[in-house]
Amino acid sequence: MKYLKIFIVFIISIFIFTSGVYASKADTLAGLRSELADLKEKKKNVDYKTAKTKSEINYAKNNIYSSQDEIKKNEVSIDKAKIEIEKLNIEIAKTKENIKSLMNALQDTMGNNIYLEYLLDAKDYADLVYRYTIIEQVAAENKEKINIWEDQINKNIQLQKDLAVREEILKNEIIKLEKSVMSLGDRYDDYIEDAAAIKTEVTSTQEYINYLVNLGCGENQxxxxxxxxxxxxxxxxxxxxxxxxxxxxxxxxxxxxxxxxxxxxxxxxxxxxxxxxxxxxxxxxxxxxxxxxxxxxxxxxxxxxxxxxxxxxxxxxxxxxxxxxxxxxxxxxxxxxxxxxxxxxxxxxxxxxxxxxxxxxxxxxxxxxxxxxxxxxxxxxxxxxxxxxxxxxxxxxxxxxx
Ligand SMILES: [Zn+2]
CATH class of the missing domain: 2.70.70.10 (Glucose Permease (Domain IIA))
Known part of the structure; x- marks a missing residue:
């Protein structure tokens, strides 16, 4: 009995297998019509995938554009920072020159500059001390100015560094997005191609159905x-x-x-x-x-x-x-x-x-x-x-x- 069951299952599975391979679903008009309906459904699916891929491509492209925009803005900011640094460096150089001559005046009474003249013009000793203090103060203020400018330079250098890092990130992002746009584009082309092919299948199957209807074939014949x-x-x-x-x-x-x-x-x-x-x-x-x-x-x-x-x-x-x-x-x-x-x-x-x-x-x-x-x-x-x-x-x- 057990062997009989196994034998029956075996026979049935052979039948299912061979019918799957050799028999056809659309060997009648009715079958062809259901095949046509399947094809149309398939066409709809491919059209949907095409539209979806298109919008994914647009989304990725928009991201590329905004990244490129940000890079452009960053580059403008980097240029600004560089110009700012140049200006500050000029200021610093001038001021350093100034401090140098102040210091020279304070150290070397034989020097020949405006501060020295200012010192030598002192009416008396008290005035000399007073003038000396003034010059010292001016030097200190200039040093302070330099400190602030150097701070600003450091900030600008840091800004440039940050912007460069961000630019690197954005550039990598763009490369990734471009790759994705390319593979999405391939997929899109495939879908378009599939859709076109299915369309010819639909037309072809419809034509064959019309031909059989004209011959007078029965739906289930x-x-x-x-x-x-x-x-x-x-x-x-x-x-x-x-x-x-x-x-x-x-x-x-x-x-x-x-x-x-x-x-x-x-x-x-x-x-x-x-x-x-x-x-x-x-x-x-x-x-x-x-x-x-x-x-x-x-x-x-x-x-x-x-x-x-x-x-x-x-x-x-x-x-x-x-x-x-x-x-x-x-x-x-x-x-x-x-x-x-x-x-x-x-x-x-x-x-x-x-x-x-x-x-x-x-x-x-x-x-x-x-x-x-x-x-x-x-x-x-x-x-x-x-x-x-x-x-x-x-x-x-x-x-x-x-
Ligand atoms: Zn071939």
Whole structure:
């Protein structure tokens, strides 16, 4: 009995696992509609994040501006303090000179200056003492003045030091803020890009729904039983000539340099931009997305290959030559090679090439609304190696026919 229970759990978990991998949520119109609703919700979330990031950027920028303002004011204060010190130093020098001559007068009666004359002019001894005292007093007052000025100089020096410390703090603050503005800016760009991509997903899914409604598909009818899709027996190469430049599987990412980044496709090089890209088998165009950056223009085609469902996908396209719901054959040009100079928006391509994906099942319309932004399921469980399916030669070896 215990073993029977374990066996049942085992069977159920296999069922859940395989249905999660192979079955699709949106294999009916109703499912597609819920997928569309999910996409719209996702779009709303991304729009919200975009706005939030924008306001964070503005906040950081305002902080930078106010720090820069404070630095400017500090620098003015530092300059003022320097000028003040210069002035005081001049006063002190003058006064010191004065004291020196006073002292000379008091010490050396042979000296020759105004104080000495003042002393020598004394009418009598009492007057001389009196005058002597006066000169002593003046000297003391001058010394006092110097003390005050020196105090002021010290204060100004301290002020300069304090301002310099504050400036250092503000400069570090600005560096931090600028870094944060930069990473926020990257995030903002990502969100904008996501939003644009989701928007094309929404449009694409809506178009596919319209197409199915026009065909008269029932809300809960399975899509495969409603659309007439030309079956096929296998796949052809999507390009008339070419060579693999990057294999399917784990690799070092050509742009990010990340080791073991998953490449869910093969890259085919050796064709200039504008070269015709063909559908790899008979099928129906199920999705068209235009990603403003990584991936560029993409076409998804659904196939029925000897009773098994597949999706093929063509990325980095310069032009898209098909529309949603269009039946295609192996001779249909779905688009043209891009990824080079003529597709400057496509930030994750290092030159003209086709990123060609084959996946088991129908995706784009049937991957739980999540295969674009979070396509772990797509890339790990569902994509297969096109080199194997198409029997393509290894890197560097060319083919010249499809
Ligand atoms: Zn690629």
């Amino acid at each position: 399975s899509i495969i039983s409603c659309i007439s899709i030309n079956g096929d027996t296998g796949f052809s190469k999507p390009l008339g000539k070419g060579t693999i430049t990057s294999y399917f599987g784990y690799r070092i990412h050509p742009i990010t340099g990340v080791k073991s980044s998953w490449h869910n496709a093969i890259d085919v090089g050796g064709n200039s931009e504008g070269t015709s890209v063909y559908a790899a088998a008979n099928g129906i165009v199920s999705k068209i997305t235009k990603r403003s950056s990584c991936g560029g223009n993409q076409v998804y085609v659904h196939h029925n290959i000897a009773g098994k469902l597949y999706t093929s996908s063509y990325w980095h396209l310069l032009n898209i030559n098909v529309s949603i719901g269009q039946s295609v054959t192996r001779n249909t040009v779905v688009g043209t090679v891009g990824g080079g100079r003529n597709t400057p928006w496509d930030g994750c391509s290092t030159g003209p090439h086709l990123h060609f994906i084959i996946a088991r099942g129908w995706y784009g319309t049937s991957c739980s609304g999540d295969c674009y932004l979070n396509w772990n399921t797509f890339k790990y469980a569902k994509s297969v190696d096109p080199q194997e399916i198409l029997k393509l030669p290894n890197k560097g070896i060319w083919w010249f026919s499809r």
